[in-house]
Amino acid sequence: MSARHRLKSLVSPLLPLAERLVWGGERRERLLLAGLDRHYGSLLRRQWRHAPEPPHFFDHRIDGFAFAIGRAAPFPLYRGFLGAELARPGDTLLDLGCGDGFFARRLYAPRCARVDAVDVEPDAIAHARRRNATGNVRYVLMDAVADPFPSSRYDVAVWDSGLAHVSREDAEIVLAKVRDALAPGGALAGSESLGEDAGDHLQTFATLDDLASLLCRFFPHVQVRALDYELADGTSRREAYWRCALDPARLQAVAWRDVTC
Numbered sequence: 018m019s020a021r022h023r024l025k026s027l028v029s030p031l032l033p034l035a036e037r038l039v040w041g042g043e044r045r046e047r048l049l050l051a052g053l054d055r056h057y058g059s060l061l062r063r064q065w066r067h068a069p070e071p072p073h074f075f076d077h078r079i080d081g082f083a084f085a086i087g088r089a090a091p092f093p094l095y096r097g098f099l100g101a102e103l104a105r106p107g108d109t110l111l112d113l114g115c116g117d118g119f120f121a122r123r124l125y126a127p128r129c130a131r132v133d134a135v136d137v138e139p140d141a142i143a144h145a146r147r148r149n150a151t152g153n154v155r156y157v158l159m160d161a162v163a164d165p166f167p168s169s170r171y172d173v174a175v176w177d178s179g180l181a182h183v184s185r186e187d188a189e190i191v192l193a194k195v196r197d198a199l200a201p202g203g204a205l206a207g208s209e210s211l212g213e214d215a216g217d218h219l220q221t222f223a224t225l226d227d228l229a230s231l232l233c234r235f236f237p238h239v240q241v242r243a244l245d246y247e248l249a250d251g252t253s254r255r256e257a258y259w260r261c262a263l264d265p266a267r268l269q270a271v272a273w274r275d276v277t278c
């Protein structure tokens with residue numbers, strides 16, 4: 018055995034102990050998590066309860082952390098996976114009303130060549146640029162209703178938790194713009210809570226069918242589904258998810274396959 022191998026066999030068994038001494042074991046992990054838990058709890062209070070005006074977007078580091086420590090169900094994050102799975106390598110994606118940029122950076126950017134993430138709120142874009150900057154995401158301050166999109170063609174568009182933040186008339190303008198901007202074979206995915214939602218919603222969809230009838234006016238292929246989930250504060254929400262396309266191939270490509278057993 019060479020001297021190098023002898024040294025390695027002597028040192029290797031000690032490495033886990035050294036790692037534990039430097040970076041901590043379970044007790045240190047509990048302590049760090051308790052500290053982070055308090056930090057994110059405080060962040061939530063500062064952003065929502067103590068702010069002069071509550072924001073129109075959520076900082077998903079907060080529910081992401083709550084999920085990681087087992088406090089919150091993953092459902093608020095679900096929308097990002099549904100949008101991301103439509104994207105393919107090389108795609109360009111438009112994230113409408115991107116809020117804090119969490120989904121743009123963590124779910125859409127890794128699946129696409131380029132993401133244009135747009136929002137009308139200067140605070141949202143500033144937050145997204147500070148917390149969720151990455152090479153292939155461009156954060157753009159703009160009004161999705163009144164301003165032209167940053168590019169004229171997209172393979173995928175996502176509109177998460179933003180449809181009810183505009184009036185019905187404005188939603189129709191945005192849906193028509195998205196339809197015109199989608200590449201042949203492109204698709205739009207989105208999500209919105211159903212029923213009355215206290216706060217900043219400008220329109221309400223009572224049922225999935227209400228939502229679907231709006232989408233069907235712009236796209237010949239529309240898929241919808243709903244999910245009930247409990248929020249961290251104990252209240253529950255019924256969330257609608259949709260996918261629309263001019264050509265159904267992209268929707269079919271991510272559909273579950275029936276297996277004959």
Ligand SMILES: C[S@@+](CC[C@H](N)C(=O)[O-])C[C@H]1O[C@@H](n2cnc3c(N)ncnc32)[C@H](O)[C@@H]1O
Nearest residue numbers: 074114115116136137138160161177178179182
């Ligand atoms: C509830 S947040 C959703 C943020 C993010 N998509 C998410 O899922 O966490 C709605 C976002 O839509 C943005 N928004 C509302 N009206 C808009 C408009 N006309 N153009 C662009 N963004 C808009 C708001 O500023 C807000 O950031």
